Amino acid sequence: MSLKKLALGVAAAAMLGSGLLASATPAQAEDSVYIPLLTYRTGPFAGSGTPIADGLHDYLTMLNERDGGIGGATLIVEECETGYNAQKGVECYESTKGNHNGAVVYNPFSTGITLQLIPKAPIDQIPILSMGYGLSATAVGATFPWTFNAPATYWSQMSAIIKYIDTQDGGVSGKKIGFIYLDVGYGREPIPLLEQLAVDMGFEVMLVPVGVKEMQSQSSHWLQVRREKPDWMIMWGWGAMNPTAIKEAAKIRYPMDHFIGVWWSGGNVDLNPAGEDGTGYMSANFHATGTDFPAIQDILTHVVNKGMSQASADTVGDNYYNRGMMNSVLIAEAIHTAQTITGNVSISGADMRVGLENLNLSEERLAELGLAGFTNAIRVTCEDHAGAHPIYLQQWTGSGWNAVSDWFTPMRDRVRPLLEAAAVEYTADKPDWQTQTCN
Amino acid sequence: MELLYGIFVDPFVQMWEFPDLLVQVLWEGFVSGTLYALIALGFVLIFKASGVFNFAQGIMVVFGALSLVGLYAFGVPAYLALILSIAIMGVLAYSVERVVLRPLVNQEPIILFMATIGLNYFLIGLGEMIFGGEPKTMITEELGLPKGAWDFEMLGGFVSIQRIDAAAAIIAGILVGGLAIFFNKTRIGRALRAVADDHQAALSVGISLNQIWRIVWFAAGIVALATGIMWGARSDVSFALSIVALKALPVLILGGFTSIPGAIIGGLIIGFSEKLAEFYWGPLVGGSIESWFPYFLALIFLWFRPQGLFGEKIIDRV
Numbered sequence: 001m002s003l004k005k006l007a008l009g010v011a012a013a014a015m016l017g018s019g020l021l022a023s024a025t026p027a028q029a030e031d032s033v034y035i036p037l038l039t040y041r042t043g044p045f046a047g048s049g050t051p052i053a054d055g056l057h058d059y060l061t062m063l064n065e066r067d068g069g070i071g072g073a074t075l076i077v078e079e080c081e082t083g084y085n086a087q088k089g090v091e092c093y094e095s096t097k098g099n100h101n102g103a104v105v106y107n108p109f110s111t112g113i114t115l116q117l118i119p120k121a122p123i124d125q126i127p128i129l130s131m132g133y134g135l136s137a138t139a140v141g142a143t144f145p146w147t148f149n150a151p152a153t154y155w156s157q158m159s160a161i162i163k164y165i166d167t168q169d170g171g172v173s174g175k176k177i178g179f180i181y182l183d184v185g186y187g188r189e190p191i192p193l194l195e196q197l198a199v200d201m202g203f204e205v206m207l208v209p210v211g212v213k214e215m216q217s218q219s220s221h222w223l224q225v226r227r228e229k230p231d232w233m234i235m236w237g238w239g240a241m242n243p244t245a246i247k248e249a250a251k252i253r254y255p256m257d258h259f260i261g262v263w264w265s266g267g268n269v270d271l272n273p274a275g276e277d278g279t280g281y282m283s284a285n286f287h288a289t290g291t292d293f294p295a296i297q298d299i300l301t302h303v304v305n306k307g308m309s310q311a312s313a314d315t316v317g318d319n320y321y322n323r324g325m326m327n328s329v330l331i332a333e334a335i336h337t338a339q340t341i342t343g344n345v346s347i348s349g350a351d352m353r354v355g356l357e358n359l360n361l362s363e364e365r366l367a368e369l370g371l372a373g374f375t376n377a378i379r380v381t382c383e384d385h386a387g388a389h390p391i392y393l394q395q396w397t398g399s400g401w402n403a404v405s406d407w408f409t410p411m412r413d414r415v416r417p418l419l420e421a422a423a424v425e426y427t428a429d430k431p432d433w434q435t436q437t438c439n
Numbered sequence: 440m441e442l443l444y445g446i447f448v449d450p451f452v453q454m455w456e457f458p459d460l461l462v463q464v465l466w467e468g469f470v471s472g473t474l475y476a477l478i479a480l481g482f483v484l485i486f487k488a489s490g491v492f493n494f495a496q497g498i499m500v501v502f503g504a505l506s507l508v509g510l511y512a513f514g515v516p517a518y519l520a521l522i523l524s525i526a527i528m529g530v531l532a533y534s535v536e537r538v539v540l541r542p543l544v545n546q547e548p549i550i551l552f553m554a555t556i557g558l559n560y561f562l563i564g565l566g567e568m569i570f571g572g573e574p575k576t577m578i579t580e581e582l583g584l585p586k587g588a589w590d591f592e593m594l595g596g597f598v599s600i601q602r603i604d605a606a607a608a609i610i611a612g613i614l615v616g617g618l619a620i621f622f623n624k625t626r627i628g629r630a631l632r633a634v635a636d637d638h639q640a641a642l643s644v645g646i647s648l649n650q651i652w653r654i655v656w657f658a659a660g661i662v663a664l665a666t667g668i669m670w671g672a673r674s675d676v677s678f679a680l681s682i683v684a685l686k687a688l689p690v691l692i693l694g695g696f697t698s699i700p701g702a703i704i705g706g707l708i709i710g711f712s713e714k715l716a717e718f719y720w721g722p723l724v725g726g727s728i729e730s731w732f733p734y735f736l737a738l739i740f741l742w743f744r745p746q747g748l749f750g751e752k753i754i755d756r757v
Contacts, residue, residue: 041567041571041572042563042567042572042678043572043678043679044677044678044679044681044682045679046567046572046573046574046677046678047572047573047574047675047677047679049572050571050572050573051573183727207725207726208726209725209726209727210727211727211729211730212682212730213682213683213685213686213729213730214727214729214730215674215679215682216670216673216674216679216680216682216683217471217683217686217729219467219471219714220464220467220713220714220717220718220721220729221717221726223460223463223464223467223718224717224718224721224722224726226460226463227453227457227460227718239677239679240574240674240675240677240679243574243674243675244673244674244675247673247674251588251599251601252599253599269573269574272576273574273576273674273675
């Protein structure tokens with residue numbers, strides 16, 4: 001073989017290794033449900049995206065291996081690599097939506113991609129599940145019948161963090177809150193709510209945007225924090241931004257126990273580089289970490305230990321792994337609900353929408369799934385596609401996470417009217433927008 | 440009026456009132472500047488030798504750092520992993536010359552540029568296949584690099600010098616100085632300049648084009664590895680590091696594509712100016728100006744010196 005041919009062979013192998021489409025499923029069965037996963041294991045955000053992709057993939061694979069799928073339907077699971085890029089995300093959507101008799105749901109794992117897919121969902125009749133991210137206003141189910149963002153919106157989460165701060169050090173009134181965020185659609189999403197709460201509750205907001213090119217070079221941003229001395233810092237970071245921010249905060253001696261991250265700024269991969277220096281940092285969460293749940297033990301037994309996962313056993317149970325897994329729990333439960341309501345085994349996207357809208361993950365059901373105590377009960381309704389469910393705060397110990405608050409609810413009474421106003425604003429220039437009436 | 444005050448008065452009042460912060464900003468700018476200079480040097484070396492803008496320089500930073508932490512994760516002792524990583528950059532240099540550059544001798548520069556784009560994506564795929572896409576922690580302590588900070592109570596506040604940043608600045612300075620001497624004062628350096636001027640003329644006087652290319656790609660690889668170690672220690676080792684390499688573009692515009700002193704001075708100017716701009720003037724326009732300010736500055740320089748601060752003026756006879 002000539003050197004040129006060898007090089008071409010290696011190149012082809014490398015491209016396959018990072019390939020756009022990675023199948024991890026058995027051959028298509030007669031009764032099947034097709035679930036394309038928009039994931040990112042490559043690029044600047046792979047640090048956050050990889051464990052989530054592993055969790056997403058492994059729970060669904062475990063259901064195939066342990067139960068033969070859901071309700072007699074084999075799950076066909078395919079990953080499509082988006083690189084956290086909206087354009088690639090849309091390409092993935094368009095190239096996969098018609099495969100295997102049609103996709104039943106999309107989980108973009110990117111607010112940017114979610115924003116692109118929201119208008120496509122009613123046309124293609126494939127629901128979008130943006131679990132705890134995306135456009136907050138899609139919680140208004142009457143306006144957005146095809147998009148779901150349970151268990152809570154970004155606005156709910158921000159209100160919960162402010163609510164927590166309000167219980168500390170004499171309350172939030174008169175305080176200065178710094179908000180450092182990735183300067184993309186995701187990071188900017190909670191700003192309207194934060195600014196409204198600042199007016200309503202009497203605190204000052206200091207905005208610190210971090211461009212994608214500056215994710216790993218934040219020294220001047222944190223020197224601004226040092227100059228302005230905000231009483232609390234809140235972070236909406238992602239990917240390489242998170243570990244850098246935590247290191248820079250430690251560098252300027254910012255008190256870590258007054259630094260709270262969104263639930264996408266609380267992975268083990270985010271804190272491991274800082275290690276002890278990150279001790280005291282908190283982040284929001286809506287599920288447990290660790291592997292002490294029968295369902296996760298089943299993942300280890302049926303998937304990871306059999307070499308069917310890309311994750312190593314020691315990363316199972318990490319925060320982002322469990323986040324991806326929880327997303328798949330919602331998918332699976334919605335499929336089960338859809339099958340029960342419609343009587344179809346091989347459900348369609350429209351059936352899945354019904355399943356998501358009637359999702360009722362009660363404490364009893366969680367126990368049946370082997371996930372008792374893993375998360376709070378989650379219920380989705382026609383009116384409320386998010387639910388403003390309770391969340392809690394976890395704190396970094398230097399090597400892991402500890403819960404430091406009880407579960408507590410966001411400020412639903414303040415947030416819901418703003419969500420409804422935002423939903424009206426979204427559809428104001430879209431006369432043909434499809435809505436629904438909820439009873 | 441308020442805007443004019445914010446632009447022309449308030450930043451300087453702040454510099455006067457909080458001199459400790461000014462010193463801190465300047466230090467951060469200096470550290471970033473030396474690292475930008477190091478990245479830019481990698482581009483300059485290859486451009487001088489082959490007239491190619493190496494699009495893959497950023498991913499070489501990632502690949503070098505990933506090789507080091509990856510080998511360590513496979514159980515190789517830290518210093519041996521460092522030596523092997525240098526060897527890997529050598530193998531990469533040899534392979535690039537043999538497989539990519541040699542078949543393209545005397546092709547248009549744009550063809551060679553396109554080849555480096557291909558190399559970039561190949562290295563991304565290869566890196567992800569071997570080491571995975573998840574971020575890794577740089578083996579700072581294992582390499583004997585310092586941890587912690589020196590805090591100086593001074594100027595009414597404090598100035599914090601991270602030891603790793605100081606080490607980065609010193610190592611970058613030694614590398615930049617060493618390479619500058621090597622390429623300016625040695626026979627290979629003169630051969631490099633001959634190749635840069637005219638490939639065929641250099642070949643006609645007995646200079647081995649292939650050898651020169653291997654040497655500069657290897658030097659650029661070592662520079663990339665050093666950059667990856669230092670920047671990786673400041674945050675983490677991930678594919679996001681390749682984005683940092685984009686900061687070398689305004690450095691090159693400023694310093695010129697063919698000048699080693701230009702890369703050094705350009706790097707420092709960009710480092711200082713972006714930190715000062717973000718810290719003192721950024722809040723006026725909502726922040727995050729560090730992303731575009733270096734390019735803006737480079738454009739201003741282009742008006743006055745299109746060839747860069749130290750670039751060679753191109754004169755074509757008509």
